[in-house]
Amino acid sequence: MVDRLERLTNLVLVLLGDGPPRSLREIADEVPGYPPEGEARRQAFERDKRTLREGGIVVSTAPVSGPDQVGYSIREEDFYLPDLDLDADEQAALNLAVAAVHLGDPSGRDALWRLGLPAPTGARPLAELPHLPALPVLWEALRARAEVRFSYRGQPRRVAPASLRFHGGWWYLVGLDLDKDAARTFRVDRMEGLPVPGAAETGTLPEGFEPTTALAEEPWRIGEGETVHVELLALPEVAGLVEQQLGSAAVRERRRDGAAVLGLEVTNVDALRSWLFELGDHVVVLGPEPVRRSVVEWLESMAGTS
Amino acid sequence: MTTRPDAGQRLRRLLAILSWLARVGRAPVSELSDRFGIRPEDLVADLELAACCGLPPYTPDQLMEIVVDDQEVVANLGEELARPRRLTAAEGFALASAARAILATPGSDPDGAMARALGKLDAALGGAGRLKVELGDAPHLAEVRGAVEDRRQLAVRYYSLSSDEESDRIIDPVSLVSVEGRWYLDAYCHRAGDMRRFRLDRLVSVSETGRPAEDHGPLPEPATEATPAAFVPGPDATVATLAVDAGGTWLVEAVPVLARKDRRDGRTEVELAVASTVWFERLLLRLGPHAEVLRPKALTGAGAEAARRLLERYRAAG
Numbered sequence: 102m103v104d105r106l107e108r109l110t111n112l113v114l115v116l117l118g119d120g121p122p123r124s125l126r127e128i129a130d131e132v133p134g135y136p137p138e139g140e141a142r143r144q145a146f147e148r149d150k151r152t153l154r155e156g157g158i159v160v161s162t163a164p165v166s167g168p169d170q171v172g173y174s175i176r177e178e179d180f181y182l183p184d185l186d187l188d189a190d191e192q193a194a195l196n197l198a199v200a201a202v203h204l205g206d207p208s209g210r211d212a213l214w215r216l217g218l219p220a221p222t223g224a225r226p227l228a229e230l231p232h233l234p235a236l237p238v239l240w241e242a243l244r245a246r247a248e249v250r251f252s253y254r255g256q257p258r259r260v261a262p263a264s265l266r267f268h269g270g271w272w273y274l275v276g277l278d279l280d281k282d283a284a285r286t287f288r289v290d291r292m293e294g295l296p297v298p299g300a301a302e303t304g305t306l307p308e309g310f311e312p313t314t315a316l317a318e319e320p321w322r323i324g325e326g327e328t329v330h331v332e333l334l335a336l337p338e339v340a341g342l343v344e345q346q347l348g349s350a351a352v353r354e355r356r357r358d359g360a361a362v363l364g365l366e367v368t369n370v371d372a373l374r375s376w377l378f379e380l381g382d383h384v385v386v387l388g389p390e391p392v393r394r395s396v397v398e399w400l401e402s403m404a405g406t407s
Numbered sequence: 408m409t410t411r412p413d414a415g416q417r418l419r420r421l422l423a424i425l426s427w428l429a430r431v432g433r434a435p436v437s438e439l440s441d442r443f444g445i446r447p448e449d450l451v452a453d454l455e456l457a458a459c460c461g462l463p464p465y466t467p468d469q470l471m472e473i474v475v476d477d478q479e480v481v482a483n484l485g486e487e488l489a490r491p492r493r494l495t496a497a498e499g500f501a502l503a504s505a506a507r508a509i510l511a512t513p514g515s516d517p518d519g520a521m522a523r524a525l526g527k528l529d530a531a532l533g534g535a536g537r538l539k540v541e542l543g544d545a546p547h548l549a550e551v552r553g554a555v556e557d558r559r560q561l562a563v564r565y566y567s568l569s570s571d572e573e574s575d576r577i578i579d580p581v582s583l584v585s586v587e588g589r590w591y592l593d594a595y596c597h598r599a600g601d602m603r604r605f606r607l608d609r610l611v612s613v614s615e616t617g618r619p620a621e622d623h624g625p626l627p628e629p630a631t632e633a634t635p636a637a638f639v640p641g642p643d644a645t646v647a648t649l650a651v652d653a654g655g656t657w658l659v660e661a662v663p664v665l666a667r668k669d670r671r672d673g674r675t676e677v678e679l680a681v682a683s684t685v686w687f688e689r690l691l692l693r694l695g696p697h698a699e700v701l702r703p704k705a706l707t708g709a710g711a712e713a714a715r716r717l718l719e720r721y722r723a724a725g
Contacts, residue, residue: 105414106453110421110460118462131463152415157495182491182531191524195506198521202505209505212498214423216491217430219442225593228508228542228585237496240503244534266539267504270588334724338573341611342566345546378692381571381685382717385724397721402696403714 103134112149113158117180122163122172157215185216192218201225205232230267235289238296239265239274248279248304251296253287260285261304269320277306284310321373322366331367332387336360339383362387370395420445421453422492428473428482429489435479451475499532507540512585513552545590545607548583555580555592558620564611571685573611574598579620595623645681648702650674655697662690681706688713 111132115123125146129135136142150160150173159179165172187195196218199209203226213219235251242249243262250259260276263284267273272289335343337359344352347363354362367373374396377384386393412420424443428434440447454475461470472483494502506525509515516522529535554561561580566573578594581602585591589606596603646665651658652674659667659677666678681687691698691710700707 104456106417106421107456107460109414109418110457111462113418113422114460114462133465152418156415156419157493157498180493182493185491185527185531187524187527188520190520191527194509194519194521194524195502195528198505198509199502202508204501204505206497206501208495208497208501211419212494212502214419214426214443215494215498217423217426217489219427225582226584227512227582229587230504230508230540231587236504237500240500240534240538241496243537244532262537264537264539266541267508267588268539268541269543336720339566342609345611346608375693378689381689381692382713382720385717385720387724393721397718399695400692400714400718400721403692404711404718 105134108132108134109149109152113153113175116160116173116175117177122161122165122174124165124167124169124172126167126169128173182216187216187218201227203229205230208237231270231272231290233272233289235292235296236265236272238298239289242296242298242304245298245301246303246305247301248299249274249276249296250299251287252293253291255293258285258287260287261306263306263310265289276304277310279304320376321369327368329367329370329389329392331365331373331389331392333363333365333377334360334385334387335363335380336383336385339380343380343384367392374399417453421457424450424454425457425471425482425484425488426490426492428480429484429486432483433479433481436475436477439480451477454480494532499534500538503528503532503534503538504540507538508542508585511540511542512583513548514556542585542590543588547607547610547613548590550613551580551592551607551610552583554615554620555583560616560618560620561594562614562616563605565605566609566611570683577616578603578605579623595621645703645706646678647681647687647700647706649677649679649694649698649700651677651694651698653697655694658690658694658698676701684709692717 111134112128115128115131123131125143126138128146129138129142135145153160158175160173161176161179163172163174164170195216196213199213202209239249239262241247243265246261248259248261250257252258259279260274261279262274262276264275265272266275274287274289274292276285276287277283278285332353333343340359340361343363344361347365351363351365352361353364356362370392373392377386377396386396420443424439424445427439427442436447436450439445440450443450445453454473457471458473458475459465459470463469474481503525506521506528509521510517510525526535551561553559559580561578562575563578564573564575576599577597578592579597580592580594582593583590584593584604589608592605592607592610594603594605595601649658650670650672656675658664659675662679664677664679668676670676687706688709691700692713694710698710700709
């Protein structure tokens, strides 16, 4: 019985080898370990192809003459990258990047393996970015200028991607919403399910497309709601901290007891409320009345359910 | 018993090892074992198997030239296998975003080795200019970074979320880290007598003591505030059980939970460790009507209590 790893290794070497694409019959003759002719052989080969694909190795098909009609090969350009010509210090830099930036899965290490670079050694992390399965799909779509389809806030969207951006702790996709014909920004973690990419070049952007959507740093400005001007009262114990976060330009009034009144533009009231509550009972919304009312009602619904 | 990786994972690793051997020619078994995270006996077994692989008719001249003994591997594999291989989408994205994250840390050299490596990577993979990583700014970032680099001791006033107090501390900075978009300082805290992780936007003030930072030897990863003591159930932690509805399931993503299960009423039951009542109350305020504390009895009224206190503030301010 041939170890499956041995069969796979030989399969890769044979398919990468010289000559025209090989039919399944020829492959089974050349690679030991396939069952005798018949459905079992076909299934074993399909399973091997799937394993290779999951490992990032693409097996191409082409018509060939003879009873099998289909031939298989691994094209050189699908298997190898053009040599990156990395100098020693550049190799070390990529190693550092993978060791010091934690992305929540082993893809970085696998990338170094594939480039033939030594595996990373332990280093104190410099940054941790959230891991989202949608990101590689979106990145691939960006590179292929392919449109992507996904569900967002319960609505199906079709988007020509322009850029992926990590900002303020979140990953965003910026692009042209093809149905609304307008630039839109989407939080990647809010996409419902995995996005589905279209074929290459189906998501090309109009000449000069420059999304002007500036991404807001503050969570309460991320949202498509109407802009509301909100006034907050920060009590003395947190006034300094809140001023530091919102900037001194936000201060409307400094009170003698050390409290401060601050103003800010809000497009996402839910996010504002969440941020306020992180500061406990030291910050209070003064107005406008509808926003104040919504916070009070939220609290009343909690206080009443004891 | 450890589970044996499947054939796909073994192939991925074997190709990486062969590629490395094709470059270096020979390497000690122990070094390969460290570098590729594989037990020496598995490494030897996989390489002995690879030595039987090659091209038909599988005569010795067509097999991969690999000689393995207990100590060392010697290989003559030719240039082809040494070539870098195409990356999967996940791998390309990981490398491109990690390199960009390093370039986004303050003080990184925009023309240094990392930038040159990224330029070459982008040229090979495409996608330059379409991927941006910004780690943002934070209060005191430049000052703190200077202190980390020059190993200077700091005196800080820190607002702690879990105790709801400001405190003055003498700290020896060790490193800065950006976690999901927020900057933290890992430092030895003289008050705690241990490593602590400080959120930069909760530093009320920062000044230098005029002394160099003390060296405390190798230090463990600090307990963080974003992952408060709450998440590693310590001796004083209480385990609380909450039922959350659809509007509150973000909780499961936002804080590490000890256990979760679906309930018959459609809500999700979540268990978490609570080391700080202040932290727990604020979490409940954010969850609002979407959560109910089921257990323990001492905490079932915590949300209502916190809401009443905050409503009191609203009355006073109104």
